[in-house]
Amino acid sequence: MTPTPTATLVARDWAEIQERMLVPLYEAVYDRLEVGPGDRLLDLDCGAGLPLLLAAGRGAAATGVEADPARRALARERLLEVLEDPPAPARPYDALLAFSPDPAALAAALPAVRRGGAVVLADWGPAERCTVPSVLGGGPAPRDLDALVERAGLRPDGSGRVFCPFGYADVDSAVRGLLSTGLYPVADDGEAGESAAFCGTADSSLAEKELTEALHPYERNDGAVWLPNIFRYVIARVA
Secondary structure (H helix, E strand, O other): OOOOOHHHHHHHHHHHHHHHHHHHHHHHHHHHOOHHHEEEEEEOOOOOOOOHHHHHHOOEEEEEEOOOOHHHHHHHHOOOOOOOOOOOOOOEEEEEEOOOHHHHHHHHHHHHHEEEEEEEEEEEOOOOHHHHHHOOOOOOOOOOOOHHHHHHHEEEEEEEEEEEEEEEEOHEEEHHHHHOOOOOOOOOOOOOOOOOOOOOOOHHHHHHHHHHHHHHHHEEOOEEEOOEEEEEEEEEOOO
């Protein structure tokens, strides 16, 4: 499937503006797992591949899974191994990373993880500690990661919280970055889309206008936008 021009632009906004906001989360998880040479990681929803690059920088072999064809194409431009669907469990992975995990995708990927291997799930932290969901007019509720671990039949093995501020040079960058997250879909190339979670419309120009206005309280004197957030992760083991 060839990405549309609009989808490609949105994916580039993700790669160039947004995905680096989650680096503190990736690094905290890799530190906790002591990721290093010889480790094999599988990352669900790897986006344009930044978490894979960070793992490779530690000497690990990382494979990504990304359903979005535009993001997947950008990751492959970075010469990363990124698949459309979870791989067959030919050679088991040592760890599976699933940030904002989808239960069905998680279940499909678990057979690829070795027995005793780590499974890391992560999502937004407490609502009162996360600015972005409030900017989105309530935004998505954080997933119950502990319940996901229990339903998947995994053994809990710790958890943590990470400060992940979303900082942008200006309001325009903030709007482009936040729209690239997919938290509120807008119409692609003039076609009708789902209602945007923030502004109640699929019209991209109106979404940009509403988001621009909502960001003004978070704009600093120098024009930068600062949105502090806490993310929570849990670590579990394959029985």
